[in-house]
Amino acid sequence: MKPTKGKRSGARIAKGRTQHVKGSRKAKAKRIDSKPGRPVKAARKPARASNTKTAGANRRAKPVTPARSESATPRPGASALLGRFDVAIVGGGPGGSTLAALLRNQGRSVCIVERVKFPRFRIGESLLPFSIDIWKKSGVLQKIHDIGFMVKRGARFVIDETLEEECFWFKNGLDKDHPYAFQVQRADFDKVLLDHAADRGARVFQPLSATSFLARPDKAILETKEGRIEAQVVCDVSGRWTFMSSRQGQRKVHPTHRKVTAFNHFTNVVRCEQDPSNIIIVRFGDTRMGWFWLIPFSDGTTSVGVVADAEYYRQAQLSPEQFLWKSIKESRAMEPRMRHAVACGEYRSEADFSFTSDRHVADRLIKVGDAGAFIDPVFSSGVFLSTKAAELAAEALDKAFAVNDFSERMFQDYEQKIRSGTAVFWAFIDAFYNRDFLKQMVTSRRRPLLQSSITSLLAGDIYNMDNALITYLTGKGGAFADEEMKALVG
Template sequence: MSSTLYGIPEHFDVIVIGGGPAGATTAGLLAQRGRSVLVLDRERFPRYHVGESLIPAFMRPMQELGLPERMDARGFERKYGGSLVWGNKQVPWQFSFIKGGAHAYAYHTRRADLDSLILDRARELGAYIIEDATVKEPLQNSEGRVTGIRFTVRGEEDMKEATAGLVIDASGQARVLSRRFTDLRWHDELRNVAIWTYFDNCERLPGDEYTNILIEGLDDGWFWAIPIDKGTISVGYVTRSSTVGESDKSLQEHFEAEVAKSTKLKKMLAPGRRSAGFRTARDWSYHSDRFHGDGWVLVGDAAAFVDPLFSTGVALATLAGSVLSKIVDKIIEYPEIEEKALDRYATAYSGFFDEIREFVERFYDRSKYKEFYYSLAQEMIDPDKEREPSADFVTLISGLSGRHPMFNISLDDLVPGGVGEAGAEAGAPSERAESTEAAS
């Protein structure tokens, strides 16, 4: 690759495939630590993406990047909680994030704006960014270790190469490396289909629910309604793939018929008008059977994705990116710990994903009352019952169960001369600087 054409070197500490939230967060935090990072994305930002509603756990990595003030300055809509029509007889209820942890709010946002903000911050921190770049294949040495990538740039015919000590696949559902090196495990209980669009001039929820996301359950599925800004609402309908497959209706017909059956949503949409076409996605919940291999590691949707019921996707991706940046930084310093360090990352990440997935699967039982869902959350993250069940519910759906190993991965015993080198328990929390513990 010609370094004079782009003004960048040919070798990096890390190459990140994908400039979305997972990739940009990982790259930005590594660059902040003084590591050389190349990010390649096949799109030119800003670009459209679904997933406009965020949860408080997302604020942790954004604070590390120094971005919350910029989000407010850009006019992102603060999100203080959620309103649900869910459970036995579809009784309305709501929750407030302030009850669940250190972060009282997250945001609703147009993802094009959010993703550009994070990627621009990674660039500002020193990461090299090439957009309109399509990764074609990994480079591998004679032992099969991934040592870099081959890619093309839009409008140019020649193939380019870049090498690195480690390649991170953050390419989302494109799964550039994941597709080559791993298999997916689909979660049959969450094999759903979604159809969504946008409405202008809608009525907002009343009073202190004004900034809430609305989640409204019906007999065969559920709706989201996300107030992206003062005039536009994202509205999506999620149902079982099998339900759609057994019907003569189109997805749009399903959407319109179910809106007519809704209560809160129908009232919100009454004065509005649809301002965009329909988009669809299927089979959203999956899990890669491996999260890393020789010279490569997965983060974000390239690794796993869970049903969007509680808007966990971006938070899970950026939290994992934050944790991975700390681990990779230590691997660069001590290359001999790579396999064991990434094993701990994979185990913790997979466990955190499974905790969210299990809760979502059980929450889909709409025959219960809200107290059941509260108790379910307490059972999962607070078995000693140190807090009220309602607080545990908010903590869990905020992504802030900070005792989880995901937030406390220690590499002390792997680092030469580190505490507990002779036999510390894998993944045990540590008070030393090598711990990846996130601030609450």
């Protein structure tokens, strides 16, 4: 039975059917089961080394020798078999490589399918302290330190029109155990994480593009341009490429947060006076106009960019270079810092359209990080949310392998956690675009509890429901739900 066609090139997934996303090859979708919630189990266990525990064992499996690609004579019309793994990951960025390392710690055989060769340029260069524990767990933290990235101790926020400002030091958050993060050039940083996953035993296919996904009763099939990969589960960690959501027609752009950014790297930029390692965020214009970032690196260069409404950018009809410099020259806070700056890279622009997906999980499928949702990057949340999602996905997969059940219902708790964490950042972002709340941010020194609560959110402590600011901003009441706090968010 063929799957029902969706709005785009993919297929709408109905209960009781396989998930089939059209790619360069066609595959017949077979019915899994008409009863919702029935476990989807593997017909056989994947091959493991002799010291590996079985999938249903109570104790955690020991690391195994990485799986090799298996050659097979393809059936007439079938693609070549590249290999069989417990988990196939689409995307080798921070989320994908972190997930691979965590799964290897569980003893799972893992492959990563990455469509471009590393190193490659990316923005999203300022990281959050609550990622540190995850990288320590994956085993890569010392390697990050060894590269010599700039240590980030805080964030400075400035209102452009009034030059009011405040610096938030991570050591002063509600949680005192996460005092720092890093400022990184993503080309180097992402390669460190991917190389670490390979060192841990993950098989990396690079450069190689995934083309389609099919969930069957006994396995998942990931088609690529060079052949197929068979696994128990496929994890889409493809970033804003959204390998699965785009094909399923589930990528929903946020109706109001439609932004465009123009940026470059520079020398001779005036950095934060309190601490030159701090990121600076400058808010300008009316309630929906935009903001600047200034991110310092250890080699003396600085990433500088402007984020503005897409319509405002379109009407300007300027190149990325022209738009960035026009915005800088009109800024009271940025113009003095950039007066002697010299560009040392290529001027670029990207559409930072915030979006989400209808679903983050399905039978034999988990979406991780930006592949499932992307939010306004004003609080440098992108890499953190992807890394945190990788940790949560690894936990969900560990439970699924323990009972040999890879149906959608096994991943519902993961989806709920992802949506609740993203909702906290969304509430914080909406507050940032409110003039009254921004005013309270830059004058929060006189209210120590408010400042500590804001600092904790800036550090990525989004699941701490003891933070009264979280309970207030997400509409759940709490200690800040008084007349003064109500005025902050309108």
